[in-house]
Amino acid sequence: MLISEFTPKQFAISVLVTAMLAGCASAPKKPSAPPPVVTKPTSVKPKLTQASPPTYRVKAGETLYSISLRFDKDYRELARINDLDEKFTIYVDQQLRLDTADADTPVPNTVTATKPVITTNKPLVAKPLKDxxxxxxxxxxxxxxxxxxxxxxxxxxxxxxxxxxxxxxxxxxxxxxxxxxxxxxxxxxxxxxxxxxxxxxxxxxxxxxxxxxxxxxxxxxxxxxxxxxxxxxxxxxxxxxxxxxxxxxxxxxxxxxxxxxxxxxxxxxxxxxxxxxxxxxxxxxxxxx
The missing domain is CATH 2.70.70.10 (Glucose Permease (Domain IIA))
Structure with missing residues (x-):
């Protein structure tokens, strides 16, 4: 069919459809949504060693030396801040100060000992071995x-x-x-x-x-x-x-x-x-x- 055979009405419809198709082809695409951001929790490695507590309650059989070994302390410093005697005598349930920062504040003791339970520095007298x-x-x-x-x-x-x-x-x-x-x-x-x-x-x-x-x-x-x-x-x-x-x-x-x-x-x-x-x-x- 020749273009001259189009009626005015048909020609107008043809132009309108062509314009609509061109508009659809040129319409911009909507931008895709960005990928979700996932925040991973930071991995915190546990400490291999723990800080010593500020005080420690003496257990049966312990000495000042075994306590100092446990907490990596100098036994002389423990004796000084706890005002121990020259024999380093300590008692069961006695509360020892481990942190020198607390040395100025006395630690209350609930133990009333009439005689030493533990003597950590006995007189240095040589004893024969069993054999x-x-x-x-x-x-x-x-x-x-x-x-x-x-x-x-x-x-x-x-x-x-x-x-x-x-x-x-x-x-x-x-x-x-x-x-x-x-x-x-x-x-x-x-x-x-x-x-x-x-x-x-x-x-x-x-x-x-x-x-x-x-x-x-x-x-x-x-x-x-x-x-x-x-x-x-x-x-x-x-x-x-x-x-x-x-x-x-x-x-x-x-x-x-x-x-x-x-x-x-x-x-x-x-x-x-x-x-x-x-x-x-x-x-x-x-x-x-």
């Missing part, structure tokens, strides 16, 4: 542990002694065996070193000192021996099967103080710590190579 033969430092190398020890770990322990630089202490290894775990300031149970052994292996004093704690009242340490060597250094020997030395006993370097075991842990080993002014230090920096 006199055990009081002599042995020069025999302790047998190596079984093949269940983790491979490719260094063997530590020696009869060689070393003098601490700038001090008068002479140090030796408490046991001989494979090093299972090294020192770390982070985490639980890493404030010293773990040395493998067999149940009954002899644990020796690492330096001259006095036994200031012998018991199993400190959670996670099993049967524990703590030695005070001078005003600055103490050592801890944990997870023993049997304690040979007793509180108040003076011991020499290399003297038998315990038998290695697995109390408070999952295998036979010695957990050994050295504290300097209450703070843990790496024993490998002190013990002879």
């Amino acid at each position: 006199p033969k055990e009081s002599v430092a042995s020069t025999t190398t302790i047998k190596k542990p079984s093949e269940t020890i983790i491979k490719n770990t260094p063997s530590v322990g020696s009869n060689v002694q070393a003098t601490v630089k700038g001090g008068s202490l002479t140090w030796g290894w408490p046991v001989t065996g494979q090093l299972l775990k090294q020192f770390s300031r982070e985490g639980v149970g890493s404030k010293g070193i773990d040395i493998a052994g067999k149940r009954g292996d002899i644990v020796k004093a690492s330096a001259d000192g006095v036994v200031v704690y012998a018991g199993e009242g400190l959670v996670g340490y099993g049967k524990l021996i703590i030695l005070r060597h001078n005003d600055e250094y103490i050592t801890a020997y944990a997870h023993n099967d049997r304690l040979i030395a007793s509180e108040g006993q003076r011991v020499k370097i290399g003297q038998n103080i315990a038998e290695l075991g697995s109390t408070g842990t999952d295998r036979d080993k010695l957990h050994f710590e050295i504290r300097y002014k209450g703070k843990p230090i790496d024993p490998l920096t002190i013990l002879p190579n």
